[in-house]
Amino acid sequence: MNFQSVNVSLIREQNLSLVLQYLLQNSPQTSRTDLMRLTHLSGTTVSALVNILLNSGFVSETGVGESIGGRRPITLELNPTFAYSMGVDIGASHITCMIIDLKGNVVASLSEPFDVIHKAHATMKRAKELLTRMLEIAHLDLSRVAGLGVSIPAPLDGEKQDRLLAFYMPDWEGMVVLDELRPFFDLPMFLENDANAGGIAEKWWGVGRQHHSLAFIKLGVGVGAGLIINDEIYRGFAGSAGEIGHTTIESKGRLCRCGNRGCMESYVGIPGILKDVQSRRGISESSLMTIEDVIAAAKNGEPVNTEVLQTAGRYLGIAIANLLNLVNPEIVILNGYIMDAGDMLMQEVVSSMLERTLPLRAEFTPIVASRLGRDAVAMGAATLVIHQSIQPEYINRFLHLT
Amino acid sequence: MNFQSVNVSLIREQNLSLVLQYLLQNSPQTSRTDLMRLTHLSGTTVSALVNILLNSGFVSETGVGESIGGRRPITLELNPTFAYSMGVDIGASHITCMIIDLKGNVVASLSEPFDVIHKAHATMKRAKELLTRMLEIAHLDLSRVAGLGVSIPAPLDGEKQDRLLAFYMPDWEGMVVLDELRPFFDLPMFLENDANAGGIAEKWWGVGRQHHSLAFIKLGVGVGAGLIINDEIYRGFAGSAGEIGHTTIESKGRLCRCGNRGCMESYVGIPGILKDVQSRRGISESSLMTIEDVIAAAKNGEPVNTEVLQTAGRYLGIAIANLLNLVNPEIVILNGYIMDAGDMLMQEVVSSMLERTLPLRAEFTPIVASRLGRDAVAMGAATLVIHQSIQPEYINRFLHLT
DNA sequence: TTTTTTAAGTTGAAAAAGTAAGTTAATCTC
C-alpha cells in the first residue's frame, strides 16, 4: 500500500529523476534513443526532459556515437562538476572529510585522528574547521556544493533521528549534531549512521552497483550493518535496524560492553580480538597492541593470532547466516581494519556461513570485501546528498529550476 | 531509487487505489470531504473517483452523517460483498479453506487434518475438493470470487517462486503448486509462505492494522516469521527472508532438523518442547504426548512443564531480540498452539527480549499475541487477493472497468 | 543514385488534475 496521492506535475519530476539516474549510472555515451529504451518513455518525453537537463547544465552533448545502420546518435554526457557534495565521517577516533563530484570522483579529502568518543562539541568544531580548510584547498565555493552529509559511529536516536544514541558515548547525549554545523554552512544537511553511509557508498560507487539490496558490515571497535533494500537505506521503525553487533549468537556467552552476553560484537569487535590474543599469549592487557599488529603477526605465521582471527571469522559467519536468514540481501559487503587479514579470515566466514544456511537459498549470497575501504563511510556521507537531490521532490531545486 | 516511469493514466489508477484503501480501512461513515482531507486530493478528483466506485458497485451512498454547522455529509460505505476472496492454508498436517468478503468477514470455512508433508499431489487434490465444496455451501459462484490465495508451510523456491523449498518435504520437490489448481478454478492465483500470509492477515484484519511494519512469528513444528515492511510482504532477494527458526542463538547448541546446531527452532519448535518434557520427566519418546497436553499440565501446576515452556520462551525472546536488532519492525505478533500457554510464556519472552535490546530503541517494540489465531494463515492467503486487486496495476480489472 | 534504417524533433489529441465559480443543503442568528 502506498499512501501517497499523485498529481500531474509529479509525473515530470518522477521521470526527470528517472532519466537522471540512468545518466548518473551509464554516463558515457548515452543518446536520447538509449534513454527511450532504458526508461520506456516516449521520444517526445525524453527529448523534453533532455532539453531541461541541457539548459540547466547538468548534461552536455559531447559528440556523436557509432552508427548501427542509420543516423548517428548524439551522445549525452553528464557534467560531473555540475555540483559537488561534501561528507564527514565522524569515526570513533578520527574525522575524515571528503568532497566528491557527481561521478564519485574524490575531489579533495582530509583526515585526522581525534578523540571523538569523549569530546562531542570539540569534535564538531574540528569537523567544521576541516571542512572549511578542505573547501579552500579544493578552491571550491559553497555555492557549488549541493549539500553536506555527516556520519556518526552510533545508531541515530530521537524522534527526529537528529542525534546519536549516546549509550557508548555519554558526552554526545542530547547533542543535535547538525545544529553544530548549520551556522557555518548554508547547505542541506543529512545525518546518518556510519554503516548505513558505507552501504550507500558501496551501492553507488563500489561492489554494490549492480545490486538493489545489500548489507554493508562495518567491523571496528563496534560492529554494525547498513542495510540497503530496494536501493534505499533501511532504518527500521525506530532506526535501529542493522544492529548486527548486538545480536546474540551464544546465549550464555561472553559479556559484551552493552551489558548482555554472547553478542557477536564481543567476539568479532577489535577489543574482543585483542583480548583473546592477549589472554591466549599471556600478554598484559595494558600493552599497546593494535589490530594491525595482530594481523601482521598472523600473516608472519604466528599460529595463535591466526586461530584467534579464524575464530572471530567463524562467529562473524554465524551472524551473517542469521542476517541472511532474516533479511536475505543480495550481497554482503565487509569493511574494516580486520579485513586486512584477507583469506585467512574470509574462508572461515564463508564456510561458517554456508554451514548455517544450507537448506536455504541464502547460501548463494556472495560475501565480498568492500571496494572503497576506509573511504567508504565519508564517501557515503557525501553520497547521501546526491541520493536525496535526485529524488523527485528535490530535483527541481537541484537543477536550479525553482 | 525508483526505476519505474510514470504515465498519465497511472495517476488515476494510483489515486483510485488510494481512495479504495481508505474506504477499506475507515469504511463506515466516510464522506467525499473526508476523502479529500485524507488523500489531499481536490474535491473534483475525489468526486470523479467516487463516481467510478459508485458505478462499479464497489461503494454505495448509505445515508447522511452528522452536521458540524452546515450541510450534512453523504456517507459512503463500501459494499463488502462486491467481491469475495478465497484462501487455502496448506499446513503441515491440515488443510483449511476460507472465503472472506471485502471487510474480512469469514463467509465460509472448512478444515480437516491431512498428511500434507508426505503427500503432495493428494494434498492439492483434496484442497481442490474442499474449495469446491466450500463454494457450494456458501452458495457462491466463481464469478463472484476475485481470486485464490494458497499458503504453504515452507519457504517459496524456484526462479518464479512457484514451488516450495522441499528440504523438509521431499514429496513436494519440483511441484508447481498452483498448476495443480488452475484447471479447476479460472481465477487469479497467488502462492505464499504461511508466515507471510499470516503477517498480511494481521496487518489487514488483526493487531497490525495500525502499523506499517510488523513481524508475524508462526510457532509450530517449524518456526518462521512473516515480515511486513511498508505495508508489503518483505521476501528478501531469494525469498528466504524471515526464516527466524534457523537463526543461531547457541553456536554449539542442540542439533536441529536442518542439520546445524543451536537453531532457535530446535528449542522453541513443538518437537523440541515435547522432547524436553519427555526427557526431563523420564517419559518414553514414543508416547503420544501433544503440545496441548504439555500446556494443560503446566497450567494445572506441573512445574517441569512450566519450566520447559519458560525456557522455550527465553530462547524465543533471544531470537526476537535479534530480529528487533536487525529488522526493527513496529510490532511483533506471535501465533501458534504454543501461545495457549499465555502469560507463563509471554513474560519470559518479553523479559528475555528486553535484556538483549536494552540500549536500543527496539526495546519499546510491543510483542503481542495474534488476534486471528488459527484462522490467520488461511485468512491471509485470501487477503493476498484483495491486497493485489487494489494495487494500481490491477484496480481497473478488479472494478470491472476493462 | 536510390532505398533502407536509425535518430531526433514536431504537432495535435487525449488523459487527468487543479481552480474558480456556482449549486444545493442544513444550521444559526436576529
Added chain:
DNA sequence: GAGATTAACTTACTTTTTCAACTTAAAAAA
C-alpha cells in the same frame, strides 16, 4: 421566518504532461 453562514458537492475551464503519428536528418546498404 428571512437572511447569513457554513459545508458538501458539481460544473466548466485551464494547465500539465504524455503518446502516437509524422517530419526532418543523417548515415549505411544496395
